[in-house]
Amino acid sequence: MQETEGLISPKGEGLPRIITDFVVVGSGVAALRCALTLAKYGDVHLITKGKLVDSNTFEAQGGIAVPLSPDDSPKKHLEDTLAAGCGLSNPRAVEILVKKGRERVEELIEWGAVFDRENGKYHLSREGGHTRNRILHAGGDATGREVARVLISRIMITRNITFHEFTFAVDLLIGDGKCIGLIAFREREGFMIFLSKAVILATGGAGQVFRETTNHRLITGDGIAMAWRAGVEVMDMEFLQFHPTSLYIAGTARLLISEAVRGEGGRLINKFGEPFMKKYHPDGDLAPRDVVSRSILEEMLRTESTHVYLDVSHLPYEIFRNRFPHILKACESVGIDIRKEPIPVRPSAHYFIGGIRVDEEGRTSLPGLYACGECADSGLHGANRLASNSLLEGLVFGEIVGETVGNSEKEEITINSIPYPSKYPQGSHLHLDLEDVKMSLKSLMSRNVGIIRDEEKLQEAQERIEFWWGYIMNREFFSPTGWELQNMLIIARLMVEAAYLRKESRGVHYRKDYPKEKSEWRKHIVLKRGHKPIFVKGG
Numbered sequence: 001m002q003e004t005e006g007l008i009s010p011k012g013e014g015l016p017r018i019i020t021d022f023v024v025v026g027s028g029v030a031a032l033r034c035a036l037t038l039a040k041y042g043d044v045h046l047i048t049k050g051k052l053v054d055s056n057t058f059e060a061q062g063g064i065a066v067p068l069s070p071d072d073s074p075k076k077h078l079e080d081t082l083a084a085g086c087g088l089s090n091p092r093a094v095e096i097l098v099k100k101g102r103e104r105v106e107e108l109i110e111w112g113a114v115f116d117r118e119n120g121k122y123h124l125s126r127e128g129g130h131t132r133n134r135i136l137h138a139g140g141d142a143t144g145r146e147v148a149r150v151l152i153s154r155i156m157i158t159r160n161i162t163f164h165e166f167t168f169a170v171d172l173l174i175g176d177g178k179c180i181g182l183i184a185f186r187e188r189e190g191f192m193i194f195l196s197k198a199v200i201l202a203t204g205g206a207g208q209v210f211r212e213t214t215n216h217r218l219i220t221g222d223g224i225a226m227a228w229r230a231g232v233e234v235m236d237m238e239f240l241q242f243h244p245t246s247l248y249i250a251g252t253a254r255l256l257i258s259e260a261v262r263g264e265g266g267r268l269i270n271k272f273g274e275p276f277m278k279k280y281h282p283d284g285d286l287a288p289r290d291v292v293s294r295s296i297l298e299e300m301l302r303t304e305s306t307h308v309y310l311d312v313s314h315l316p317y318e319i320f321r322n323r324f325p326h327i328l329k330a331c332e333s334v335g336i337d338i339r340k341e342p343i344p345v346r347p348s349a350h351y352f353i354g355g356i357r358v359d360e361e362g363r364t365s366l367p368g369l370y371a372c373g374e375c376a377d378s379g380l381h382g383a384n385r386l387a388s389n390s391l392l393e394g395l396v397f398g399e400i401v402g403e404t405v406g407n408s409e410k411e412e413i414t415i416n417s418i419p420y421p422s423k424y425p426q427g428s429h430l431h432l433d434l435e436d437v438k439m440s441l442k443s444l445m446s447r448n449v450g451i452i453r454d455e456e457k458l459q460e461a462q463e464r465i466e467f468w469w470g471y472i473m474n475r476e477f478f479s480p481t482g483w484e485l486q487n488m489l490i491i492a493r494l495m496v497e498a499a500y501l502r503k504e505s506r507g508v509h510y511r512k513d514y515p516k517e518k519s520e521w522r523k524h525i526v527l528k529r530g531h532k533p534i535f536v537k538g539g
Contacts, residue, residue: 004230005529006171006421007483008476010183010191017193019413020045020162022405023181025169025223026202028057029144029394030373030401032151033104034200037402039160045194046163047184049480050218052152056204056374057394059216060144061258061326062127063137064395065388066105067098069124072132074098081389084129084288085382086507087522088236088538093360093380097389097396104395105136113150114138127259127387129288135388141258141324147391168480169222171421172199172230172369179230179368180415185480193418197409198368200401201227202394205352205374206240206491210450211442213349214246214256223375225487227356228494229421233365233528235377235536236354237491238498241385241508242451243350244268244292247343248307249334254348257310257327259387262286264323266312268296269342271305290384290508293347297451300346309342347451351390353381353508354498357526362401365528368409372401379524379538383507434481437468438488445492449499454513458500465493498525501533 021042024035031046038044048054067077077098082089109115115138116123124133138146155161166186173181173193181195203223207215228234245261245268246254262268262285267275280295281287287295296308312320317339321328331338355377362370362378373394380393444464448457469489477483502525504518505511526534 004172004174004421006183006229007486008170008183008191010420015191015193016189017195018045019195021197022200022409023047023194023196023198024200024202025182026055026204026373026375027052028055028202028204028373029147029151029391030398031202032148032155033395033398034202034372034402035161036151036154036158037399038406039158041406042160042197044161045196046155046161047167047169047194048163048165049168049222051165052155052163053148054216054218055148056216056219057144057391058148060147060391061141061256062260062388063125063135063143064105064147064391065130065134065386066101066136066392067132067134068102068122068136069133072134074101076132077101077134080130081386082382084384084386086384086517087382088379088506088524089382090360090379091539093378096360096400097380097393100396100400101392104392104399108147108150108395111150111154113146115146116140125260126263126286128262128283128286128292129386135260135263137260139325140322141260141326144391168483169203169226170483172226173418173420174230174366175415175419177367179366180413183420195413195415197411197413198370198405200362200405201356201369201371201375202373202398203375205355206488207349207352209442209445209488209491209495210349211439211446212246212254212346214243214254215349220484220488221352221491222484222487223371224355225490227364227366227369227371228490228527228529230366230369231529232369233357233526234355234494235357235524235526236498237494237527238502238509238525239353239383239507240349240495241289241351241353242293242347244289244296244347245310245345246348247330247334248346249344255330256348256350257343257345258324259289261310261312261324261327265315266310268292269309269311270299270303271309272303288384289387290510293451294510296347307344307346310345311342312338313340313342349446351385353377353383353385360400361404362397363404370401370405372397382538383509432472432475434485437472438485441465441468441488441492445495449492449496451510453499453509453511455500458496461492461496462500465489465496469493494527497533498527501525
């Protein structure tokens with residue numbers, strides 16, 4: 001039996017059990033699309049620690065990258081995606097994405113999705129790294145909300161799907177070397193057991209590990225950490241994409257300012273009103289996201305400023321209001337008149353490129369466990385995600401994983417005694433201010449493991465995380481607040497280890513002490529609990 005470590009130590013066999021065919025964890029586009037496919041093959045229980053609408057998908061402003069114009073093609077989309085990946089993308093995964101993408105989007109439209117049109121045709125915009133206008137959007141800057149609305153409405157009318165809101169998936173259960181379910185917690189009912197033929201993790205990324213982030217408050221890396229504790233391989237944990245432009249107003253949440261604003265003509269300027277992106281890249285404001293994020297940071301340092309600005313005052317106001325209604329409303333709520341003044345912005349942690357290592361059909365290194373969406377890493381994005389490929393990824397690979405699991409996992413559940421994970425040794429019971437530790441961790445990660453990294457800062461981060469690890473990971477908590485902190489510590493530790501190992505700069509990973517991309521580092525870093533790192537050739 002595979003040894004696993006857990007965050008809790010259930011006592012006795014008296015916990016309530018739910019026996020089903022499949023368990024999906026998450027509520028974003030990948031989880032919802034996967035559940036809809038699995039419902040054809042059996043009973044599905046969908047678990048999410050908030051409401052169904054509590055996801056990065058629901059809050060996504062950007063669109064869906066899909067080649068619909070006459071001058072575009074899946075081949076061009078593939079070329080742009082590979083170029084953005086900086087030599088580490090998995091060509092097979094990219095080919096699947098671009099070939100299946102249009103079919104999944106057309107299916108979404110058949111289900112009732114309404115995307116923006118202009119002169120009778122779908123309005124397609126362009127974002128950084130794309131050589132064609134291929135970004136399909138809805139409600140101007142509310143594409144994710146429309147995608148979530150359609151998928152959730154399908155969930156509601158689909159037989160065989162039961163969803164559990166406000167249910168925290170804590171630990172995986174493994175019997176005879178196979179994932180057989182998980183332990184979950186709901187505040188009113190307490191702990192419960194889900195037993196199933198397969199578990200699919202679609203829990204999103206880990207952006208809340210950073211102080212400055214565009215991620216929903218619940219996105220704390222739970223699925224990735226849970227898989228790692230169970231001995232599952234994770235990959236590319238050093239690759240975290242920062243979105244170049246989030247609204248920067250002290251004391252407010254970091255609202256994402258969509259890259260499509262620059263695609264429509266918005267210009268980045270410094271505090272002196274000077275456009276600066278052409279100094280850093282020939283594509284200027286439409287350079288790849290990693291380049292724009294570093295350029296903004298360099299400009300902030302050069303001008304001794306906490307932020308830069310996004311100027312849209314030259315754009316027709318009516319067009320901006322129709323195209324970006326939610327951004328306009330957010331600006332107005334903090335007193336910014338976009339016709340007269342630029343929008344203060346700075347980079348924030350956005351998309352987690354690394355995650356649970358999977359093949360092109362979502363299989364992990366543990367039989368019975370699958371993953372899709374942002375928590376999974378098939379090598380699709382390489383070292384840098386091409387803008388607006390994430391919603392498409394969730395649609396395409398959510399469906400693929402559902403078909404794979406439905407056709408593969410047919411063996412009935414026959415579990416008598418449940419093999420619970422072993423708990424870390426118990427430590428002291430001193431009172432801990434969990435929120436204080438969480439904020440200290442987020443600040444450390446933003447300061448030392450952010451857009452620009454070096455050995456000294458990474459070593460400092462390692463030492464600090466190990467210190468916290470010593471008195472937090474050996475405790476047993478009985479609420480999501482404690483489990484989230486432990487999961488965030490695991491994610492942070494893995495990120496720092498991988499960032500320290502990769503002694504080069506590639507994509508979103510930039511080491512100022514190793515500023516050049518090196519051919520010998522064209523490989524993925526695979527980490528597994530209790531094992532030495534594995535280096536796998538990429539591209």
